[in-house]
Amino acid sequence: MASSYQFAYDKAVADLREKKPAVVCHNAVAEYSAISGTYVVPFFQKPYVVDVAGGEVYEQATGRRCALGTGMLILHYLAFAQDVDPSGKWITLKEVPNGGMVFFPAFKKEVLDGLVNTFQHDLPAFDRAAAVFGGEKLKMAHSAYSFQAFPRVPLAVLLWEADEEFGGNANFLFDTTVEYFSPVETIICFGYYLGYKLAQASGLPIAGRKEDPLWD
Numbered sequence: 695m696a697s698s699y700q701f702a703y704d705k706a707v708a709d710l711r712e713k714k715p716a717v718v719c720h721n722a723v724a725e726y727s728a729i730s731g732t733y734v735v736p737f738f739q740k741p742y743v744v745d746v747a748g749g750e751v752y753e754q755a756t757g758r759r760c761a762l763g764t765g766m767l768i769l770h771y772l773a774f775a776q777d778v779d780p781s782g783k784w785i786t787l788k789e790v791p792n793g794g795m796v797f798f799p800a801f802k803k804e805v806l807d808g809l810v811n812t813f814q815h816d817l818p819a820f821d822r823a824a825a826v827f828g829g830e831k832l833k834m835a836h837s838a839y840s841f842q843a844f845p846r847v848p849l850a851v852l853l854w855e856a857d858e859e860f861g862g863n864a865n866f867l868f869d870t871t872v873e874y875f876s877p878v879e880t881i882i883c884f885g886y887y888l889g890y891k892l893a894q895a896s897g898l899p900i901a902g903r904k905e906d907p908l909w910d
Contacts, residue, residue, distance in 0.1 A: 699762050699908060702880070706769035707749040713773065722775035723845035733772055738843060738891075739828045742768050763908030767876075767883055771844045776874040780848055784867040787885070793878040801882050805889040806864045809853065812893045814862025817855050823895040824851070827888070835865070843884055847875050851888065 710718070715726040715733070724735040733744040734754060741754040751765035752758055760768065787794045787801050813820040817837045829839030835852035843849050850867035866885045873881070890909050 699766055703762060703766045703769060704749070706766060706773045707746070709773040710744070710769060711746055718772055718775070721777045722772050724772060735768065735772060736842075736845060737764075737768055737771075738841065738888075744768060744772060761908055761910035763883060763887065764910050767880060767887060770876045770880045771847065774874075774876050774880075775844075775846060778846070778871050778874040780846060780869040781871050783870045784850060785870050785872075786865060786867060787882065789870075790868060790878055790881055791873050794881070797878065797882050801866075801885060805866060805882075805885045808889055808893060809851065809864040809866075810862045812896055812898055813853050813864075814856040816896075816898060817853060819896045819898055820853050820892070823892045826895045827891065835863075841888060843888070844875070847872060847884070849884055849888060851892065 710733075715728070718724060718733065719726050722733075722735060724733050726733050731745065731747050733746065734741050735744070736742070742751055742760065743754050744751050751760040751768050753760070759765075786798075788798050813823075820837055824839040824841075827841055829841050829851075832838040832840055832850060832852075834850075836855045838850060838852040840848055840850045848869050852865040852867065854863040856862040866889075868881065868884075876884075887909050
């Protein structure tokens with residue numbers, strides 16, 4: 695798994711080096727310093743720096759280098775972003791072009807079921823975790839929030855609470871334009887990242903949950 699992420703990371707660095715900074719900044723709503731050769735882009739409202747020559751991604755505030763998966767998400771957004779504004783219309787992963795349906799079964803097992811296992815009996819914990827990542831309340835499901843992953847990539851997470859008859863449920867929504875900002879293999883990783891971080895921020899002792907070195 696890590697080797698495939700490393701390949702994707704390295705290729706994104708190479709692709710970004712071939713891009714014109716002015717175009718990248720316009721499409722991704724990012725900033726570029728010609729002096730340092732670095733981009734700055736917000737990821738879940740926190741600024742990150744991309745050192746193009748050095749191939750490194752790190753938090754602007756701390757200088758701490760990102761985990762491999764987190765860095766890949768940021769690099770892919772900068773390298774792939776097109777000049778398209780979000781539509782404001784939501785779709786599920788099944789509706790994401792070029793393979794969303796193919797990836798859905800694994801996505802459900804790893805991301806959606808993980809969200810259910812974490813939050814189905816404690817929606818206030820979901821509310822608190824969502825607040826950590828700047829979630830904005832949506833009038834959907836029993837509890838739902840939108841998140842600004844990148845300037846042009848909104849995401850939404852929906853939760854239904856378990857009751858005496860039925861177990862909980864979860865869904866993950868993307869803007870219809872998400873295909874213009876990353877390949878589908880990376881789009882699903884938006885869900886892996888946010889699902890993992892929400893569970894981590896909940897503070898709930900969920901059996902079987904492990905620390906994942908790909909995300910930070």
